[in-house]
Amino acid sequence: MSTFKELGLSEPLIKSVLNMGFEEATPIQEQTIPLALEGKDVIGQAQTGTGKTAAFGIPLIQKIAETSEDIQGIVLTPTRELAVQVAEELNKIGQFKGIRTLPIYGGQEIDRQIRALKKRPHIIVATPGRLMDHMRRRTIRLQNINMVILDEADEMLNMGFVEDIETILQEIPEARQTLLFSATMPRQIQNLAQKFMKDPELISIKGKEVTVANIEQDYLEVPEKMKFDVLCRLLDIQSPDLAIVFGRTKSRVDELSEALNKRGYSAEGIHGDLSQSKRDSVMRQFKEGSIEVLVATDVAARGLDISGVTHVYNFDIPQDPESYVHRIGRTGRAGKTGLAVTFVTPREIGHLRLIEQLTKRKITRKNIPTMIEAIEVQQRVAIEKMLRVIAEEDLQNYKHLAENLLEDTDSVTLLSAALKIMTKEPVQAVTELTGVAPLRVKGNQGRPDQGGYGRRGNYRDGGPGGNYRGRQGKGNSRSNSAGARGYSGASSRNSDKTNR
Incomplete structure (x- = not known):
């Protein structure tokens, strides 16, 4: 050099x-x-x-x-x-x-x-x-x-x-x-x-020499109706500093960013239909870190040069192999490592093999993380945050409140409740642990039957993860309670449109 x-x-x-x-x-x-x-x-x-x-x-x-x-x-x-x-x-x-x-x-x-x-x-x-x-x-x-x-x-x-x-x-x-x-x-x-x-x-x-060398590339075989819940689990488990989620169409980007916000993540979408002032505002917030997840179409993300992107998620597999290389090249820059995760439906496995041929790189298959794994990670994050606050913050103003609470509640129960609140344990965990889905969730949850991902793209009863809220996003002050409505995503038929 x-x-x-x-x-x-x-x-x-x-x-x-x-x-x-x-x-x-x-x-x-x-x-x-x-x-x-x-x-x-x-x-x-x-x-x-x-x-x-x-x-x-x-x-x-x-x-x-x-x-x-x-x-x-x-x-x-x-x-x-x-x-x-x-x-x-x-x-x-x-x-x-x-x-x-x-x-x-x-x-x-x-x-x-x-x-x-x-x-x-x-x-x-x-x-x-x-x-x-x-x-x-x-x-x-x-x-x-x-x-x-x-x-x-x-x-x-x-x-x-x-x-x-x-x-x-x-x-x-x-x-x-x-x-x-x-x-x-x-x-x-x-x-x-x-x-x-x-x-x-x-x-x-050569693209493979400069674009993907520092990037770990994984894929998950995920049915269309499970994609959104799996994305939320990965965000909770991997805790990216800055992440870009790629959707195939403008409507997909809008739906994803709205659904992520309802689940407590600080997310915004970017595509060609946004006004210039809105695009500028979104990019400024993402660069500053007040938005942790940017949802984008291929065209909107072309040429974006943002340092610090740690994770790229291909919610929809790109239409062509070269778009894949462009997408994952948003991370792993300036000698730093990055992670790119691609969601692949069973019928798209052949398309994934073409991408592997172009990049001359084997993309590693990973298992879909369970809800329990996501909860365990959030529990560890909550404990680490609590210990960090103890070590670094002035807690004098809160000690009187704690002493009053301890008059009626033992310290172990009180600390357990605090960790549960910080973990924001999803209702889905109840279903996964007991096999029984709750009939109704307290709070502003919409209709009681809005549980799973239905055939037409809406969350309905019985499906996976419909009531899972995820964590409170960094810099996001919105309430988590609307999260049970989940992602009203486009159906797999709509996802084939290249509306950018």
Whole structure:
């Protein structure tokens, strides 16, 4: 590995990358930066999470003249989230050189963007559609662009942006330098490169080497009607710091996030139908840790670069093997380990084998955890929390209350009750231990017959885990009592729709 000082960077950029905590270049950075600084066109085949933003951002910013008021660099991205994240990273890289980057994307008021453009940014990071809008309005002119980057090019093509990309590239002077990054290299990408790039150098970083090396990959064979309860058990047993749950459709994401909140987890969903302000709010809370579970579709999660994600759960197996690699690549970053768990129905086992072939990695089969296992883990967590409070907190104000309680109750019973409350032992445990389901649960539980997961996707009587509430999520002040309604999930028929 090379250090950034060895790659021929200017002092302001060396200062920036050190300030950002970078020490050694990743493989994609080590190979791309020298070629880009020489002015060569580059095709980089690399997954998200390999450091490719800095791979193109560092040479882009080094080559920009800070004294000019023209837009000199364009980065095209498939999604609004990725545009914002790339712009944030470029602003950090350019902070000591005085290079300003502006994200331009649909969903934000165009008048606001026009006002921001009057401040003369050096670089624009844009989604193709919104950039075309500004080109038509002549609020962005491309005649002084000397470098253009296509990020997640395969995804832009999948989303139907190929004509927009060609139109944009035709408007940029031919003397430009072009860098293209893509996880896959389908024929359309090759045609685009042949048409718009000059003798590009190809850099290929194998996904299996950089994306899944630090990730433990497991799968559970789970009937469709049991998926939600199994997810809740895993969340309780594994206690992730930050987790992403992937659903196949927008409606699936909405239903899952709502059901998780009813069971006491702090969860929010993200997909293409959310307003930009809502998406920004959800991502900010997730990065800060006030939301512990992010539920997302594939498209909404493309390009998300969030440190600290410890677990990825594929509630629905992805439609194609490459999407699987993208999903699990959200964890196990920066040398840290991660865990990816995939739920597979019996009819999907063959699809799982295709994923194993692509990643050249055996995915380990795990048994479905029992409710008792989940309870035992929660009991241990409750004890650890109680001991930590004893060691670290000031309990003086509570000692008088405790002394009063001990006048009527012995200490063992009192402590047992406190542990039971902290464990939030689910009613399902009664069924599992005795084989008898309770007819009614006290509290705001909805109809007394709402127990199991019915054939059409609603919790009904007799099914698994319908009254299991789970734990109180971190940072979540909502009551747990509504949890018995459970997950009104889409049926297995609906889950095949790729509504993202």
